Amino acid sequence: MKYFSTRGAGPVSLDDALRLGIASDGGLFLPEQLPHFDVTDFDHAETIPEVAGVLLQPFFEGSDLAGDLDAILEETFGFPIPATALPIAGHDVSLLELYHGPTVAFKDVGAGFLAACLSRLEGNAENPLTILVATSGDTGGAVAAAFDERPGMRVVVLFPDGRVSERQAHQLCCWSDNVLSLKVQGAFDDCQALVKGAMADPALSAEHRFSSANSINIGRLLPQSTYYADAGLRHFRRTGRRPGFIIPTGNLGNAFACIMAREMGLPIGPVILATNANRTIADYFETLEWLPRASLQTLASAMDVGDPSNMERLRRLVGEADVLREQLGVISVGDEQIEGSIRQDFAEFGFATCPHTATATHTYRQLDADLAEGHDWILVATAHPAKFETIVEPLIGESVPVPKELDALLSRPAHSMSIEPTLASLATVLG
Numbered sequence: 001m002k003y004f005s006t007r008g009a010g011p012v013s014l015d016d017a018l019r020l021g022i023a024s025d026g027g028l029f030l031p032e033q034l035p036h037f038d039v040t041d042f043d044h045a046e047t048i049p050e051v052a053g054v055l056l057q058p059f060f061e062g063s064d065l066a067g068d069l070d071a072i073l074e075e076t077f078g079f080p081i082p083a084t085a086l087p088i089a090g091h092d093v094s095l096l097e098l099y100h101g102p103t104v105a106f107k108d109v110g111a112g113f114l115a116a117c118l119s120r121l122e123g124n125a126e127n128p129l130t131i132l133v134a135t136s137g138d139t140g141g142a143v144a145a146a147f148d149e150r151p152g153m154r155v156v157v158l159f160p161d162g163r164v165s166e167r168q169a170h171q172l173c174c175w176s177d178n179v180l181s182l183k184v185q186g187a188f189d190d191c192q193a194l195v196k197g198a199m200a201d202p203a204l205s206a207e208h209r210f211s212s213a214n215s216i217n218i219g220r221l222l223p224q225s226t227y228y229a230d231a232g233l234r235h236f237r238r239t240g241r242r243p244g245f246i247i248p249t250g251n252l253g254n255a256f257a258c259i260m261a262r263e264m265g266l267p268i269g270p271v272i273l274a275t276n277a278n279r280t281i282a283d284y285f286e287t288l289e290w291l292p293r294a295s296l297q298t299l300a301s302a303m304d305v306g307d308p309s310n311m312e313r314l315r316r317l318v319g320e321a322d323v324l325r326e327q328l329g330v331i332s333v334g335d336e337q338i339e340g341s342i343r344q345d346f347a348e349f350g351f352a353t354c355p356h357t358a359t360a361t362h363t364y365r366q367l368d369a370d371l372a373e374g375h376d377w378i379l380v381a382t383a384h385p386a387k388f389e390t391i392v393e394p395l396i397g398e399s400v401p402v403p404k405e406l407d408a409l410l411s412r413p414a415h416s417m418s419i420e421p422t423l424a425s426l427a428t429v430l431g
């Protein structure tokens with residue numbers, strides 16, 4: 001399979017698309033065409049790695065990694081991704097729990113897969129590959145966890161000092177010697193500017209082999225499409241119906257993977273994007289005009305995106321807003337509604353949801369009767385609530401039990417360095 005940029009550059013191999021992350025013309029990589037599947041193609045696939053093996057095999061044709069695909073998938077899916085039935089009388093609604101990985105958020109899947117691929121492609125080189133990652137919370141932890149202790153790979157995590165929660169800071173700083181955690185004296189935008197600046201700096205990039213692991217890498221989207229395939233297939237085998245999905249959405253990577261699975265013929269019904277107060281996608285569907293803007297801060301902070309990068313892929317794959325809005329729904333959920341939804345989830349389901357997941361449960365409750373009754377629904381849970389305990393606990397009036405994965409991270413020693421938001425300070429600590 002060859003890969004092209006959304007802006008036309010290419011073709012490149014999968015291996016180069018994984019290494020490069022972003023295309024030379026600034027576009028995002030997409031496969032030249034999507035394979036098509038029938039449900040029966042998955043008759044012998046029971047587990048997620050087996051479903052993923054069937055689904056992803058065409059994407060790996062011609063890759064140096066083709067022979068390693070099964071091993072890569074075993075490594076990626078070392079934790080369960082169950083769909084748990086919700087107690088909603090008379091309706092078939094479940095919660096797809098994407099939060100059982102090492103940092104209890106769905107980004108563990110994409111980061112784990114990318115690390116498994118890149119360490120096989122690049123891990124034996126003499127000069128280690130340095131993965132730069134700017135983070136406002138979840139991404140940095142997932143990437144650090146995925147690359148922790150991998151030979152030949154180094155991760156540099158940059159996060160804004162004082163602007164992530166204590167637990168988030170800890171999971172960004174509790175890794176081995178090949179992970180350097182940097183508290184930047186600035187905002188998230190400064191962290192991102194440092195990563196871009198370092199990668200564009202000829203002297204620095206001659207000295208270090210830089211790569212990035214942000215959510216636009218195709219290596220994050222491919223494995224994400226497999227849990228939608230798996231959940232859709234399971235539901236279809238059980239009921240004979242295609243479930244709809246409601247997906248908490250920020251940069252549109254997770255939802256894009258679901259749409260990609262549907263385009264490939266997997267049993268997936270309506271797809272609805274639940275965003276927070278950042279209305280760029282909702283306004284686009286309403287006005288047909290794409291107007292990216294600065295992001296607003298909300299309780300669902302990992303979705304605070306005003307310029308969702310993966311829209312460029314979606315427009316290329318499916319079409320412009322007039323076509324897109326026929327195939328997708330979008331609902332923007334404000335902070336007060338998120339709070340109300342966390343309370344209601346706890347009262348109705350007996351467990352707490354994280355602020356991101358609460359955008360999906362809120363959206364489900366808002367569906368028109370036709371949609372709600374006409375389909376079974378799978379609501380996507382993107383992180384464990386214990387990661388956002390400072391928001392969730394006051395709302396439910398109880399403490400959230402810490403899952404064993406998070407407990408293991410919190411009991412590791414943390415270490416980090418502090419830097420000024422300048423390229424010179426970054427260059428010094430890179431050595």
Ligand SMILES: *Cc1c(COP(=O)(O)O)cnc(C)c1O
Nearest residue numbers: 250251252253254302356382383
């Ligand atoms: C990143 C993230 C999201 C948003 O996912 P996108 O792929 O950026 O749309 C939602 N919830 C959580 C917990 C996240 O970390």
